[in-house]
Amino acid sequence: MKINDHVYRLDSTKSSNCFLVFDEELVLIDTGHAFVGKRMLKEIQEMNIAPTDIKHILLTHHDIDHIGNVRWLQEITGATVWAHEEDIPYITGTKDRPGFKKYIGKLAAKKYIKDIEPYGSNMKVGNIQIIYTPGHTPGHVCMLYNDVLFAGDLVEHKRNKLTPFPNAWNWDTQKLQQSIDSLKNTEYEWVCMAHGKPCQQRITID
Ligand SMILES: [Zn+2]
Numbered sequence: 001m002k003i004n005d006h007v008y009r010l011d012s013t014k015s016s017n018c019f020l021v022f023d024e025e026l027v028l029i030d031t032g033h034a035f036v037g038k039r040m041l042k043e044i045q046e047m048n049i050a051p052t053d054i055k056h057i058l059l060t061h062h063d064i065d066h067i068g069n070v071r072w073l074q075e076i077t078g079a080t081v082w083a084h085e086e087d088i089p090y091i092t093g094t095k096d097r098p099g100f101k102k103y104i105g106k107l108a109a110k111k112y113i114k115d116i117e118p119y120g121s122n123m124k125v126g127n128i129q130i131i132y133t134p135g136h137t138p139g140h141v142c143m144l145y146n147d148v149l150f151a152g153d154l155v156e157h158k159r160n161k162l163t164p165f166p167n168a169w170n171w172d173t174q175k176l177q178q179s180i181d182s183l184k185n186t187e188y189e190w191v192c193m194a195h196g197k198p199c200q201q202r203i204t205i206d
Contacts, residue, residue, distance in 0.1 A: 001198065003190055007148050008047075009198055012039035016065035017194045020044070021145055023126040025055035028079070029143065029150050030194060034068035034111065041076075051076045056125055059083040060152025061140040062090035062097070064104055064111070066194065071113045082125060084132065085118035086139030092116065098171060131183070135176025136165050142179075147189035154179060155203050157196025162203050180205050 001009040006022045013032040018040065021027040026049065032040060041051065054077040060066055062083065070091070074081050089095035093112035096102045119130045119141060129144040136153040143150040153169070154176065155162045164180060167173045180203055192198040 003148060003192060003198055004146075007145065007190075007192070009192065010040055010043050012036055012043045016068075017192065017198070019150060019192055020047075020049075021128060023128060023145065025126055026053050027056045027058060027126065027128060028054050028073070028077075029058050029192075030060055030066045030152070031057065031069040031073050033065045037069040037072055040069065052078055054079045057081045058125060058128065058130075058143060059087070059091070059116075060142070060150065060194065061137040062087040063101070063137065063153065066152070067091055067111060069111075071111045074113055074115070080117055081113065081115065082117045082119055084130075084139030084141050086134070087137055088116050088118060088139070090137075131186070133176075133179035133182070135170055135172050135174075135179045137171050140176075140179070142183070144186065144188060147187070149183070149186065149188035149191050149203075151191050151193040151203065153194055155191070155193050157191070157193055157199055157201075162191060162193070162196075162199065162201050164205060177205055 008020045010018045013036050016032050018032045019029040057079045090097050123130045131142045133142045153165045170176050
């Protein structure tokens, strides 16, 4: 799905959306469920992109439906992988995920990677602004690229509505709501969340 000339949702990753951003360097946002890996690579190649064209992989957070192909993609692209420092220990396997995610996380043990760069505070990767939005996980981030907001699991898009991510999956729902609130003055046209179809709506809490 083409969002604009510079941003594409990889349609093979609908179960947990991943996005390509044609910034000065090519950027992949999130890596989807492990089971979409091969299809995702095929889709990328059908766009006449070589895996090694991808220079950065930006992770919104540590959940396994977002890091499912990170290890494999790091190997075949040689890209720099980035995540927030609060979430990095779950991706490298040095910390167990909190609550029931501990057990789901164990299933992803083979995906642990060692080399991840932490986002600095108020940081940009190329022209993509990283916005710290904790709540769904301790180190969840959103990203802003021109008028496109990549929202990760801050919200989901269901039945034409953007709603805060459901409580049961959140590390701290109150913090998630504060993070949503912190975006109220941010200007954007598109919201590209991981779960649901990218849309032109504002994120609100009601
Ligand atoms: Zn998710």
